Every structure is written in structure tokens, then in C-alpha cells.
Amino acid sequence: MHMRMVPMQFPRRSVVLPVAVGSALALAACAAPGGMDDDGGRVPGGTDALQVLTSFYPLQYVTERIGGPDVSVTNLTPRGAEPHDLELSPVDILSIESSDVFVYLSGFQPAIDDALAQTEGPRVLDVAGTADLQEDGDPHFWLDPIRLAAVGDTIAATLAEADPQNAPPFIANAAELRGDLTDLDEEFSTTLATCERDVVVVSHEAFGYLTGRYDLEQVGISGLDPESEPSPARLAEIRDIVEREGVTTIFTETLVSPKVAEVIAADLGVDVAPLDPIEGLVDDSTDYLAVMRANLEALTASLGC
Ligand SMILES: [Zn+2]
Numbered sequence: 001m002h003m004r005m006v007p008m009q010f011p012r013r014s015v016v017l018p019v020a021v022g023s024a025l026a027l028a029a030c031a032a033p034g035g036m037d038d039d040g041g042r043v044p045g046g047t048d049a050l051q052v053l054t055s056f057y058p059l060q061y062v063t064e065r066i067g068g069p070d071v072s073v074t075n076l077t078p079r080g081a082e083p084h085d086l087e088l089s090p091v092d093i094l095s096i097e098s099s100d101v102f103v104y105l106s107g108f109q110p111a112i113d114d115a116l117a118q119t120e121g122p123r124v125l126d127v128a129g130t131a132d133l134q135e136d137g138d139p140h141f142w143l144d145p146i147r148l149a150a151v152g153d154t155i156a157a158t159l160a161e162a163d164p165q166n167a168p169p170f171i172a173n174a175a176e177l178r179g180d181l182t183d184l185d186e187e188f189s190t191t192l193a194t195c196e197r198d199v200v201v202v203s204h205e206a207f208g209y210l211t212g213r214y215d216l217e218q219v220g221i222s223g224l225d226p227e228s229e230p231s232p233a234r235l236a237e238i239r240d241i242v243e244r245e246g247v248t249t250i251f252t253e254t255l256v257s258p259k260v261a262e263v264i265a266a267d268l269g270v271d272v273a274p275l276d277p278i279e280g281l282v283d284d285s286t287d288y289l290a291v292m293r294a295n296l297e298a299l300t301a302s303l304g305c
Contacts, residue, residue, distance in 0.1 A: 055104035058142035097121035196304035206277035249302035251275035
């Protein structure tokens, strides 16, 4: 599911744009009828609606919740793509430059860090500060609902600066989101307090913020990079941990091939089950809260809570 990284030299605005870029712009312009209402406010979905671009799904989810119908939110990482190795096309660069607000996480998607170094235009919000990132380089803060709520407050403040007329609903929506995330956090705390086991073996070490908040221990077959292959020494360690801790399940994820984990699980005679790091949404009928609750069910079944 990974796109290849290609060194990017994007032409500046003065260069004639390829035809595909022109068509994409025409489409974007045609897709949003509407305009100002009688009070001069933004019409839902209107051409003057605040255009916010987010870099990957959890930020899209939070921005949509906070923006409500007054804000048009677009996500940069394509559906079903694993976001770590996102590669940007010229159209993507253009969409960053033409957005009113761009919300991203620095250090997570290197192509975006590179592009922003040479891009002018949008109001840029890097959520790394409010996400309270750990020093181990783990970017997956959104698996901690409390950290995500803090990021929601920052996104609300940024949208309010960009569109002061709609500041009250943005702030109210952020408070509502915080309520939902606090409820989710309480469900996790309560449910996971009674587990028989506390070791969570995962294919990609994406769950440190979740296991950290709920007093579980994450053991990753690969490291933070979903593509790294485990060494024979690491595989021997995993075997020891699985046997010693009575691990019943090796967790795999939707956007990364489960092959290595499946081979190890078959070898050790344990189950394989999905645990979703929510880096992208595969199924439109679900959302962050629903996937987190599915994750809680998977953990409960595996850990005997
Ligand atoms: Zn990841």
C-alpha cells in the first residue's frame, strides 16, 4: 500500500501548470455552489466556506467535528493509503498552497515537511506542540483520546482566528468533541482495569500512547516504521515474551501487510486479530470513535478483561 518516495522538485507558480492541475482546479471550483448569506456569514458548502486541508485521517476527523457545516475539510492522504510514506503530487502541493488553513503533524510525513519548507499561502497549524509528543519519536498521539482532545482545542482556536465570525460554534464543537473523547477515555480506563494480561503484541509499534495511558505494555514485532523487517534476534525475543506472558493474540493492522505477524502467530500457535492505529479510514461507515471502540473490544477479548 506504500507509494514510492520520489525526490521532489516542484515548479513554482510562474511555471505553466500541467493540464491535470487545471482540471482539478475547475472541478474544485464547480463542486461548491453557494455564497454569502444575508448576514454576510458563510453558507454551508458555499464557495466562501473556509477551506481546510488536513494531512491524515485523525486530523480530518477532529477538524470536521470542529468545523461543522461551515467549513470544507479535505484530507491529503488518499483513502486506504498508509500515511507515513505519503508522496505529494504537484496537485497536492497546489491544494496546500490554496487552502485557507493546513493542519498537519510535523515529523510524521516527511514529504509534507519538505513541501512546507518551500510553500507559501495557507495558515499552517502543526499539532505536534499540543499533542504533547513523547521523546521516543512515536508520532501516533491520536490513540490517546485525551491528547486528541487537546489538539481539538488548538484546531478550534486556529479556525476561530481564520474565521472569527464562526468562532463560537468552533469552540462549542471542540467542547462537545472533548466530551466524547473523555467518555471514550473512561470506557477504556474502566474496561481495561480488570485484565488478566497486560502485554499487547503488535506488528507495528503504533500503540505506545494507548498502552501508556491504560497501563498496558506494547511489544512491537517491527519498530515505529511499519515497513521494517524484524531480525531473527527480535523474533526470538517475541517468542519468549509470548510464551512467558501467556499472550493469546498478535495484532495486525489494516494498512500494513499482516504477513510477518501471521507467520509468527502460526508458528507460536496464537491468534491474529486486527488492532487499528487509525492512520487512515478504510470504511466510510465508521469513524474515529467507532474504530477506537472496536479496538477496545479486541483488546478486551485478547487480554481477558
Ligand atoms: Zn504509524
